[in-house]
Amino acid sequence: MISFLRMRLAGALATIFGASLISFILLRVLPGDPVRLIAGPLASEQALEGVRRQLGIDLPLPVQYARYIGGFVTGDWGFSFTAGGPVREVFASRIAATAELALFAFVIAFTAALILALLATYRRNRIIDGFVRVISTFGLGTPQFWLAMILLIVFFEQLNLFPGPSGRLDASTLAPPRVTGLLTVDSLLAGRWDAFSQAIEHLILPALSLGFVPFAFLVRLLRANLLEMSREPFIVVVRSKGIGYWATHTRHVLPNAFLPTLTASGLILAELLTGSVLVEKVFAWPGIGALVVDSILRQDYAVVQSFILLTAVLYVGVSFLVDMLYGVIDPRTRNPVSQRG
Amino acid sequence: MRAVRGVSFEVRRGEKVGIVGESGSGKSALALSILRLIAPPGEVVGGQVWLNDRDLMRLREREMAHVRGSEIALIFQDPMTALDPVMTIGAQIVESIRKHRPDVSRKEARDRAIELLRDVEVPLAERRIDDYPHQLSGGMRQRVVIAIALANDPPLLIADEPTTALDVTTQAQVLDVLERAVEERGAAVILITHNLGIVADFCDSVKVMYAGRLVEQATPTDLFRSPIHPYSEALLRSIPDPARLEQGPLPTIPGAPPSLANLPAGCAFEPRCPLGRGVAICKNTAPPVIPIGQGVAECHFAEERWADNETMRKEAAADDRS
Numbered sequence: 001m002i003s004f005l006r007m008r009l010a011g012a013l014a015t016i017f018g019a020s021l022i023s024f025i026l027l028r029v030l031p032g033d034p035v036r037l038i039a040g041p042l043a044s045e046q047a048l049e050g051v052r053r054q055l056g057i058d059l060p061l062p063v064q065y066a067r068y069i070g071g072f073v074t075g076d077w078g079f080s081f082t083a084g085g086p087v088r089e090v091f092a093s094r095i096a097a098t099a100e101l102a103l104f105a106f107v108i109a110f111t112a113a114l115i116l117a118l119l120a121t122y123r124r125n126r127i128i129d130g131f132v133r134v135i136s137t138f139g140l141g142t143p144q145f146w147l148a149m150i151l152l153i154v155f156f157e158q159l160n161l162f163p164g165p166s167g168r169l170d171a172s173t174l175a176p177p178r179v180t181g182l183l184t185v186d187s188l189l190a191g192r193w194d195a196f197s198q199a200i201e202h203l204i205l206p207a208l209s210l211g212f213v214p215f216a217f218l219v220r221l222l223r224a225n226l227l228e229m230s231r232e233p234f235i236v237v238v239r240s241k242g243i244g245y246w247a248t249h250t251r252h253v254l255p256n257a258f259l260p261t262l263t264a265s266g267l268i269l270a271e272l273l274t275g276s277v278l279v280e281k282v283f284a285w286p287g288i289g290a291l292v293v294d295s296i297l298r299q300d301y302a303v304v305q306s307f308i309l310l311t312a313v314l315y316v317g318v319s320f321l322v323d324m325l326y327g328v329i330d331p332r333t334r335n336p337v338s339q340r341g
Numbered sequence: 342m343r344a345v346r347g348v349s350f351e352v353r354r355g356e357k358v359g360i361v362g363e364s365g366s367g368k369s370a371l372a373l374s375i376l377r378l379i380a381p382p383g384e385v386v387g388g389q390v391w392l393n394d395r396d397l398m399r400l401r402e403r404e405m406a407h408v409r410g411s412e413i414a415l416i417f418q419d420p421m422t423a424l425d426p427v428m429t430i431g432a433q434i435v436e437s438i439r440k441h442r443p444d445v446s447r448k449e450a451r452d453r454a455i456e457l458l459r460d461v462e463v464p465l466a467e468r469r470i471d472d473y474p475h476q477l478s479g480g481m482r483q484r485v486v487i488a489i490a491l492a493n494d495p496p497l498l499i500a501d502e503p504t505t506a507l508d509v510t511t512q513a514q515v516l517d518v519l520e521r522a523v524e525e526r527g528a529a530v531i532l533i534t535h536n537l538g539i540v541a542d543f544c545d546s547v548k549v550m551y552a553g554r555l556v557e558q559a560t561p562t563d564l565f566r567s568p569i570h571p572y573s574e575a576l577l578r579s580i581p582d583p584a585r586l587e588q589g590p591l592p593t594i595p596g597a598p599p600s601l602a603n604l605p606a607g608c609a610f611e612p613r614c615p616l617g618r619g620v621a622i623c624k625n626t627a628p629p630v631i632p633i634g635q636g637v638a639e640c641h642f643a644e645e646r647w648a649d650n651e652t653m654r655k656e657a658a659a660d661d662r663s
Contacts, residue, residue, distance in 0.1 A: 237415065
């Protein structure tokens with residue numbers, strides 16, 4: 001177990017190191033000069049020099065890199081000149097919005113995929129299975145921003161069932177006191193039912209647009225694995241004990257078919273947490289995605305570098321968590337210490 | 342295509358019936374049909390399975406589920422794939438117990454599972470019960486499979502090639518375990534196998550299956566001494582026997598079983614039969630079921646062969662007496 005952990009840790013550090021190095025180099029070889037962008041086209045050479053010193057990009061590259069990593073570890077993530085504040089504070093004020101949206105989208109995608117895959121494969125239900133196959137094929141080919149706009153046109157403009165692209169709450173509604181930053185949780189904590197239902201209403205369309213592709217992917221994967229497992233010989237043995245179809249399906253087929261879905265879910269969650277850029281734009285969602293896009297365009301080194309490093313840490317963390325869950329679900333992946341021949 | 346056709350036999354309380362035949366003869370399909378566990382798109386298109394006074398084919402699925410595991414249990418052929426890999430063996434035994442007796446507490450069911458594991462001679466049962474299948478050897482896994490089948494003391498066990506996947510020493514041990522457990526409980530057994538040696542040791546009666554039909558039914562003694570159906574005879578001759586080594590290589594049955602999708606009009610064995618190949622009646626007419634001695638055979642030559650063997654049987658019986 002210890003050696004396994006050590007291996008994992010080394011792998012995680014290597015991943016993070018690689019990601020940081022690539023982002024560091026890419027930003028610096030991209031054409032364009034952030035200093036010019038900040039100081040303006042008419043600034044004097046002296047002023048440019050001042051900005052350079054301020055940003056720390058007058059220093060030799062290895063020193064810059066060391067400061068970047070050292071700063072990240074100690075919590076000094078640099079200064080964002082586009083947002084006009086320390087990167088950490090800028091992120092902190094926006095990360096909750098992104099996280100809430102991503103989690104909501106993930107829960108929808110995961111739950112829907114689980115239920116539909118189970119129903120589609122349960123005694124080969126042709127109707128549900130046909131539906132699942134069509135919708136998942138459709139889902140895999142759907143661009144998120146396009147779906148976002150279609151959903152807005154149908155459910156906001158035409159039917160007026162859900163609020164439009166107006167952020168996380170109606171403009172007239174007072175946000176509940178900030179505890180976790182997740183509006184649904186905070187409004188519940190404050191007992192503010194109006195804010196809670198509004199937060200949910202605002203979440204549904206962006207979460208659907210964001211979660212549809214992951215849903216399509218997960219449902220396909222899980223369906224295929226469920227079908228494969230339901231043909232395994234041990235399923236006949238379970239059935240020969242008198243266990244019913246549904247209990248066999250959920251207690252024996254599903255746990256055995258679940259591992260690939262678990263792995264994919266981890267990556268999807270990480271992707272949702274970092275990749276909701278366009279959907280955030282469409283729904284005017286005050287999250288990290290929009291900030292990052294702007295920062296890339298303006299070569300705001302500090303923001304982009306921190307974001308990529310944060311993403312890498314997140315991916316590594318999620319995949320580590322998934323590996324731990326593997327052990328819980330599949331005893332064969334646990335360390336063979338308990339093996340007694 | 343039909344894997345099992347017109348098969349009819351009965352098993353009495355406590356009787357041990359062997360069903361033998363080569364691969365693809367329909368043995369496993371028969372076992373799964375009795376339990377109504379043929380996987381779709383396969384299905385049982387007709388027939389009856391009477392358990393005491395109920396026709397299992399006409400039960401509702403819910404009633405059938407109650408029969409499985411508590412009145413008829415299955416011992417599956419390959420222990421390597423017969424157990425759920427992500428569940429402890431204890432949980433798999435307990436699941437069967439509690440399915441049929443929901444009033445039994447978890448603790449009691451667990452104690453009973455340990456007892457069952459002891460019955461099938463799993464050493465250190467109280468520790469092994471929390472193991473996962475991958476932590477056990479093939480022989481141990483097959484004992485667990487047997488323990489699961491015995492969990493509710495079913496009056497009928499269907500053992501589908503219970504020892505085929507095991508090495509010879511383990512085979513003997515597992516068979517011993519099975520035999521003792523069955524004897525203690527007075528359960529009837531349908532033993533499906535291609536191994537005639539096991540049948541001779543274990544069974545009270547033998548059915549020989551070919552191309553989805555029972556071509557001969559007899560006591561093991563009769564079958565071994567004087568097989569009536571040419572297929573039975575050929576099967577017997579292809580058992581490896583050290584005493585016959587000098588007589589050259591092991592005889593095999595030429596050809597392969599017929600495609601079940603395209604059965605001949607006459608006897609299904611005719612194209613491979615040393616006796617009937619090319620004979621008009623064998624080629625064109627399906628043989629009737631002919632009662633012979635204590636059994637039956639489906640062969641046009643059955644009576645002839647039975648008469649031919651009469652003297653041989655008498656001599657053998659005389660040997661037995663002396």
